[in-house]
Amino acid sequence: MSQKMFEPGITAGRLEASAYADQFSDLHPPLDPHEALVAADRCYFCHDAPCITACPTDIDIPLFIRQIATGTPDAAAKTILSQNIMGGMCARVCPTEQLCEQACVREAAEGKPVKIGELQRFATDHLQQQGKHPFERATPTGKRVAVVGAGPAGLSCAHRLAMMGHEVVVHDARPKPGGLNEYGIATYKTTNGFAQAEVDWLMQIGGITLQTGSALGADITLEGLKADYDAVFLGMGLGGVNALGADGEDKTGVLDAVDFIADLRQAGDVAQVPIGRDVVVIGGGMTAIDAAVQAKLLGALNVTLVYRRGRDRMNASVFEQDLAASKGVRIVNHAVPVAVHGNGAVREIEFEYVDADMKGTGQMLRLAADQVFKAIGQTLQGDALPALEGRKIKVDGTGRTSVDGIWAGGDCASGGDDLTVTAVAEGRDAAMDIHMTLVG
Amino acid sequence: MADLRSEFVGIKSPNPFWLASAPPTDKEYNVRRAFEAGWGGVVWKTLGIDPPVVNVNGPRYGAIYGADRRLLGLNNIELITDRPLALNLQEIKSVKRDYPDRAMVVSLMVPCEEEPWKFILPLVEETGADGVELNFGCPHGMSERGMGAAVGQVPEYIEMVTRWVKASTRMPVIVKLTPNIADIRKPAEAAQRGGADAVSLINTINSITSVDLDLFAPEPTIDGKGAHGGYCGPAVKPIALNMVAEIARDPGLSQIPISGIGGVTTWRDAAEFMALGAGNVQVCTAAMTYGFKIVEEMISGLSEYMDGKGMTSVDQLVRKAVPNVTDWNQLNLNYIAKAKINEDLCISCGRCFAACEDTSHQAIAMSEDRTFSVIDEECVACNLCVNVCPVENCITMEAMTPGTTDPRTGKVVEADYANWTTHPNNPAATAAE
Numbered sequence: 001m002s003q004k005m006f007e008p009g010i011t012a013g014r015l016e017a018s019a020y021a022d023q024f025s026d027l028h029p030p031l032d033p034h035e036a037l038v039a040a041d042r043c044y045f046c047h048d049a050p051c052i053t054a055c056p057t058d059i060d061i062p063l064f065i066r067q068i069a070t071g072t073p074d075a076a077a078k079t080i081l082s083q084n085i086m087g088g089m090c091a092r093v094c095p096t097e098q099l100c101e102q103a104c105v106r107e108a109a110e111g112k113p114v115k116i117g118e119l120q121r122f123a124t125d126h127l128q129q130q131g132k133h134p135f136e137r138a139t140p141t142g143k144r145v146a147v148v149g150a151g152p153a154g155l156s157c158a159h160r161l162a163m164m165g166h167e168v169v170v171h172d173a174r175p176k177p178g179g180l181n182e183y184g185i186a187t188y189k190t191t192n193g194f195a196q197a198e199v200d201w202l203m204q205i206g207g208i209t210l211q212t213g214s215a216l217g218a219d220i221t222l223e224g225l226k227a228d229y230d231a232v233f234l235g236m237g238l239g240g241v242n243a244l245g246a247d248g249e250d251k252t253g254v255l256d257a258v259d260f261i262a263d264l265r266q267a268g269d270v271a272q273v274p275i276g277r278d279v280v281v282i283g284g285g286m287t288a289i290d291a292a293v294q295a296k297l298l299g300a301l302n303v304t305l306v307y308r309r310g311r312d313r314m315n316a317s318v319f320e321q322d323l324a325a326s327k328g329v330r331i332v333n334h335a336v337p338v339a340v341h342g343n344g345a346v347r348e349i350e351f352e353y354v355d356a357d358m359k360g361t362g363q364m365l366r367l368a369a370d371q372v373f374k375a376i377g378q379t380l381q382g383d384a385l386p387a388l389e390g391r392k393i394k395v396d397g398t399g400r401t402s403v404d405g406i407w408a409g410g411d412c413a414s415g416g417d418d419l420t421v422t423a424v425a426e427g428r429d430a431a432m433d434i435h436m437t438l439v440g
Numbered sequence: 441m442a443d444l445r446s447e448f449v450g451i452k453s454p455n456p457f458w459l460a461s462a463p464p465t466d467k468e469y470n471v472r473r474a475f476e477a478g479w480g481g482v483v484w485k486t487l488g489i490d491p492p493v494v495n496v497n498g499p500r501y502g503a504i505y506g507a508d509r510r511l512l513g514l515n516n517i518e519l520i521t522d523r524p525l526a527l528n529l530q531e532i533k534s535v536k537r538d539y540p541d542r543a544m545v546v547s548l549m550v551p552c553e554e555e556p557w558k559f560i561l562p563l564v565e566e567t568g569a570d571g572v573e574l575n576f577g578c579p580h581g582m583s584e585r586g587m588g589a590a591v592g593q594v595p596e597y598i599e600m601v602t603r604w605v606k607a608s609t610r611m612p613v614i615v616k617l618t619p620n621i622a623d624i625r626k627p628a629e630a631a632q633r634g635g636a637d638a639v640s641l642i643n644t645i646n647s648i649t650s651v652d653l654d655l656f657a658p659e660p661t662i663d664g665k666g667a668h669g670g671y672c673g674p675a676v677k678p679i680a681l682n683m684v685a686e687i688a689r690d691p692g693l694s695q696i697p698i699s700g701i702g703g704v705t706t707w708r709d710a711a712e713f714m715a716l717g718a719g720n721v722q723v724c725t726a727a728m729t730y731g732f733k734i735v736e737e738m739i740s741g742l743s744e745y746m747d748g749k750g751m752t753s754v755d756q757l758v759r760k761a762v763p764n765v766t767d768w769n770q771l772n773l774n775y776i777a778k779a780k781i782n783e784d785l786c787i788s789c790g791r792c793f794a795a796c797e798d799t800s801h802q803a804i805a806m807s808e809d810r811t812f813s814v815i816d817e818e819c820v821a822c823n824l825c826v827n828v829c830p831v832e833n834c835i836t837m838e839a840m841t842p843g844t845t846d847p848r849t850g851k852v853v854e855a856d857y858a859n860w861t862t863h864p865n866n867p868a869a870t871a872a873e
Contacts, residue, residue, distance in 0.1 A: 041507040044830050047790030050810065105787040109831065 006301065010253065010370050012274040014299025020271045023297040027188045027323075028092075028118055036122040039115040040069035046105055051116060054103035056416070056425040057084035061100055061116055068123055077127035078134045080120055085159045085428070086152055088128055088198050089181050090421045091121035092190050095286075095317040099421070128197070133204035138165035140207070143438045146171065146229040148216050151179020152420045153235030153410025155202055156427030157434075162207035164435045169229070170208060172236075173215035179237055180411075181420065183262040186290035187270065188297070217382055226405060231434045234385070234393060234401070234408040235427055238378035238418075244282065246349075248340035249374075257281060257291035257375035264294055273298060276370025280349050281305045281329075282337055283375030284314035289321070291373045292329045304367055306332045306351060308358065335365055346372055380412050389414040399430030407434055442746035444739060446480060446754050448720045449612040449637040449697055451570040453480035453543035456754050457710065457738050460701050460722035461485050461547035461573060461616070464732075466521055468531035475535070477732035478739060481543025483640075483722060486520035486575045487528050489550050489560065493519040493581075499660035502649035502669065511729050513675035515649045517660065517667055519581045520549050525563070533567040544568070545614065549575040549587050552597060554604045561609040571611045574601065574636075576627070577618035577643020579670045589643070592618035595630035602634025614699060617641040617683075619676075624683040625690050632696050639687065640699035640722060642680045644670025673725035677703030681716055685765045688717025694762075705734075707741025714754065715761035769860040776846050776853045777821035777837040779803070779814045785834035786812060792825035792835060800824050816847045 004014045015023065031039060043065040051061040059080050067076035080087035094100075096117035104113035127134065143166045147154045150172035158168040176182050181195040203210070214220055216236055225232045241256040243249065253276070267273050275298040281291050284307035292305045307314055310333050311321060325331060335351035336358070342348065346369050353363040380392055386401035387394050392414040399407040409426030416422040446456035458481040459465050459474055466485040474482060495518055504513040521528055536544045546569045550556035564572055575582075576592030583590040591597045598615060605613050615631035617624060619642040628639050646668050650659045658666030680702025687693045700718025704710050705726040713721050726734055742754075751757055781792070781804075788810040796804040803818035804825060814825075826835045840846060842855035860866055 038508060041509075044789045044791060046788075047794035048806075049790070050788065105789040109787040 002299070005299065006277065008277050008370065010274045010276045012272050014275060014277075014301075015271070017271055020269075024187045024191070024270055024294075026191050027186075028121075030125060031115070031118050031122045033122075036068055036073075036119060039119055040065045042106060043069070043114045044105060050103035050105065051100040051114075054099045055083075056099070056419065056422045057087075057090070057428070058425075059083045059087065059100075059120070061120075064123055065114065065116070065119055068119055073123045073126040074130075074132065074134070076119075076123035080124055081127075081134065083428075084421065084424050085156050085202055086181070086198060086420065086424045087120055088124040088201075089152070089190065089195065090424065091117050091124055092194070093181075093185055094419070094421050095319070097319040098317050128201050131201070133201060135159075135163050135205055137163055137206050140167065141165040141439055143167065143230045144169070144228075145231045145233065145434060145438075146225040147233045147235060148172075148220075148225070149179060149234065149236035149410065149412070150174075150177035150199070150210060150212070151235060151237050151410060151423065152181060153237075153413075153423035153427035153430075154179065154233065155199065156424040157233045157235060157407075157409065157431040158208050158427075159202050159205055160428050160431035161434060162205045164431070164439075166207065166230075166435070166438065168208045169211060171211045171214040171216070171220055173213070173218075173239075175212050177210055177212060179235075183265055184258060184287070185265070185420075186261065186294055187265055188294075189290075222384055222406070226403075230405075230438055232406045233399070233427070233430055233434065234406065234412060235410040235423070236382070237411045239381035240379035241374060242377045242379060244337050244340075244374055244376065246337040246339055248342070248346075249337075251340050251342050251346045252344055253342070253346040253370060254340055254372045254374065257283065257287050257373040258378065260291055260373055261287065261294065264298075270298065275300045277301045278368040279303045279371045279373065280367050280369040281373045281375055283307065283377070284309065284316060285375060285377070286316050286320060288373075288375035289316045289324050289329075291375055293324050293327050295371070295373070296324075296327045296329055302330070302368070303328065304330045304332055306335050306337070306367075308334065308336045308354060310334060310356075332365070336360075338364075340369075340372065341366075346370070378411070395426075397429075398433035399426055400433065442743040442751060443753055444480075444743060444746075446720050448543070448699065449571065449614065451481070451543045451545065451612060452541070453720070454478075454541060455480035455735075455739055455742075456714065456720035457735050458482060458543055458545070458699070458720060458722045459727060460724040461575065462724040462728070463518065464724060464727050466523070468535055471531075471535050472538075474727075474732050475539045475542050478735045479542070479732065480720075481545065481570075483545040483547050483573050484528070484532055484569075486547040486549045486578070487525055487560065487564070488520045488548075488587075489556050490525050492522045492524055495519055495522050496662050498662040502659040503673075504649050504675065511725070512673060513647075513649065513671055514673040514725050514728070515647045515660075515669035515671045516644070517580050517669040520547075520575070520578065525560075529563055529567050532564075532569055536568045536570075543570055545571045545573050547573045547575050547616070549578065549582060552586055552591055552601065557601065557604045558608050561605065561611075565609060565611060569611065571614060571637075572605065572609065573614040573616050573640060574605060575616050575643070576601075577616045577641075579618060579620050579644055579646050580668060589618040589620055592616075592627055592643070593621055595626045598627050598630040599634040602631050602636050606635040612637040614638045614640050616643055616701075618643045619679060619683055619702075620646050624686050625693060628687045628690075628693050628696065632693060636696070638697035638699060638719070640701055641687075642676065642683055642702045644672045645676055645679065647671035672703065673729075674703045674705050674709075677705075677709060681712060684713060684718055685716040685762070688759060688762045689765050705729075707738045707745065710738055711742055711745055711757060712761075714757045715759070716765065717759050717762050719758055720754075771859060772857045773860060773863060774854045774856060774858045776840040778816050778819045778840060779821060779823075779825050779835055780838045781812055781814055781825075781835050782833070783811060783813075785831050787831055787834075788812070789830060791828045791830065795824050795828045818848060820848065 064076040064079040101113035107113040178195040279295040407430040410423035444455040461483040578588030582588035615636040700713030701722040
């Protein structure tokens with residue numbers, strides 16, 4: 001037991017030095033070959049399988065599982081990657097319990113779906129760890145496409161375009177490619193630098209130039225890209241963070257959850273990342289869960305996740321909610337922040353309980369807080385963008401925006417859930433439409 | 441609990457579950473463990489004339505698997521016992537002395553001459569064994585030397601040897617038959633003519649279980665080469681059941697007792713063999729897969745089943761299904777059934793649809809929301825949907841009531857029995873009487 005465990009305030013090293021590696025190890029350790037065969041044997045090879053329908057990228061799941069079962073995991077990987085070039089990351093971060101595994105007929109039959117996500121990881125890891133890239137670039141077309149954002153949508157789009165023979169330049173504001181895969185996902189979901197390894201592997205297709213530190217609006221402009229390239233794909237995600245709207249929210253210690261998650265991912269040694277003894281996370285999505293769980297893993301004594309609605313309305317899946325609970329995160333529902341208390345730095349945060357219609361009840365809750373992480377949604381940033389729908393770039397089914405020659409996908413575009421797998425699908429589909437437009 | 445005591449050709453055992461002549465019954469140590477576990481009897485692994493045979497020193501078994509690496513079929517290239525005759529005889533005597541209530545049958549295979557049989561039979565008798573089983577079935581190795589299946593494939597030899605054996609011993613004689621023939625009734629008839637007290641079947645089936653695709657050699661592979669072996673286990677049960685039934689329903693053979701062998705794995709398999717005419721069963725692969733303890737499930741399962749059927753002795757089960765085994769041309773062509781899918785049980789995997797749509801009669805409809813239903817206008821009741829459905833009893837075959845109209849043919853379902861022999865499409869039809 002570390003001496004710093006009960007220490008108030010924000011400090012690093014709350015745990016014994018030896019504990020961190022275990023805390024931040026793979027949430028789901030990879031299946032070994034035996035486990036994979038046992039898991040694969042459970043697939044019924046359904047007709048027009050519901051799991052495929054549930055997958056935003058339409059991976060032929062029964063086929064790839066049958067390929068694993070028959071001892072050809074690399075063929076399985078190609079089945080996966082031909083639909084979803086980031087199948088390796090999606091295998092790690094997809095909320096499978098809400099997608100393919102929820103649809104699995106064995107979920108209906110026995111409440112125990114085939115382990116589709118873990119099998120997908122088994123296959124893609126098998127291929128990628130050999131450094132094999134199973135796709136070849138078509139004859140160069142001479143067409144050039146600019147992609148803004150090296151996240152799942154942008155990279156998926158870039159890879160598909162490159163495969164079709166186009167020349168692609170990917171711009172990203174951050175120093176590293178990967179987008180949320182690199183900066184926005186809990187450490188225990190993608191260990192051992194997988195996000196970068198996946199980007200490196202993806203780039204093997206050739207024909208893609210990566211320009212990091214190149215931000216739209218600062219280093220490049222949409223006008224300029226449109227003039228210089230045959231087509232533009234926008235996949236820069238959501239750069240802004242919503243405000244709490246509570247008094248005192250500018251106090252020290254009130255932080256954006258996405259920054260906390262990104263800093264943790266980029267930390268060379270997680271033991272050096274300071275964390276409060278009492279941490280409050282506000283929000284009900286995956287980001288809130290990722291922040292709350294990791295605060296706990298860093299040794300925060302009391303972590304409370306507060307969400308304004310009931311658990312059934314949380315965007316985080318039941319699996320994620322249970323994960324948080326199992327790590328010791330307390331989940332409080334039906335409460336909204338009204339004031340952040342403290343002299344310069346946050347000491348307490350005050351909530352009011354609300355009813356189902358979000359009306360205040362007059363009942364208050366005060367929680368001790370050294371740190372408050374805001375995870376109440378992100379917003380699109382940027383000027384001179386194509387027309388919006390709500391707060392996102394309006395796109396049609398193939399990713400076309402209101403401006404000719406500009407496509408968009410991923411979190412910055414309208415429609416779809418803000419999931420990695422959705423972004424990959426949108427990037428891929430936009431690439432196909434760009435291709436048809438350029439050479440069709 | 442039902443009385444499972446069994447008497448087979450005068451040999452008594454506390455239950456009808458014997459271990460077949462095979463590796464599990466090769467030594468005193470194994471057989472004592474088997475009897476402690478509760479097996480009713482054993483057929484001691486086949487004895488021969490010294491010097492003992494030698495076995496290969498590489499893999500003796502190959503296998504095929506179902507899901508989750510369930511062993512479905514096993515093939516072996518092992519020979520008869522490779523231990524000295526005297527040692528086996530001494531052990532048989534020792535075990536029989538300590539377990540007098542268990543059946544102790546000794547399997548034998550000696551060259552196809554009368555002298556060796558005359559030599560070995562008194563030695564077996566002297567052990568106190570209850571009977572002998574003549575191994576005319578082993579399909580590999582021994583058959584190359586003119587024994588085993590090489591005898592079992594020639595009815596005249598079966599008859600000749602059986603007669604020699606009967607003339608040289610007071611013990612009951614069971615003749616074990618090879619399935620590697622065209623018509624199982626011919627060797628069974630030969631055994632009967634030779635005076636056999638019973639037949640046991642099936643021995644193993646000639647087989648190659650798999651091919652090593654790197655070595656390009658059959659499995660099991662011995663230094664780059666493979667030889668066919670004998671196939672057994674759950675996969676052979678249907679073949680064995682048919683052969684047992686063929687003998688049991690043959691008027692000329694219906695009196696000869698049968699010891700059923702071939703893929704018996706559970707009490708239910710045993711009950712099926714017995715219903716088709718086996719007086720008892722012999723088990724090998726299941727024991728080799730799961731160990732001797734499985735006999736406990738066989739005992740409890742058969743007891744529970746018999747209690748449920750009001751049967752008080754195993755004899756009441758034996759041959760119970762034989763009258764219902766018939767030829768195809770005796771099947772009632774006026775019997776009309778339709779598949780029915782229980783939507784509450786259905787898990788919407790769609791395998792019935794794929795099977796019917798791709799490979800059969802396009803008689804299953806699939807809705808937008810993955811509800812599957814049978815199109816009676818197309819359904820010929822082939823049963824494929826039932827067979828491929830992963831959920832037991834989700835799809836059933838429901839007989840149509842006479843007087844109703846089959847929507848597929850537009851004809852009224854007739855109550856009367858009518859088979860192919862009288863069907864107008866049969867060029868050889870005889871007029872219905």
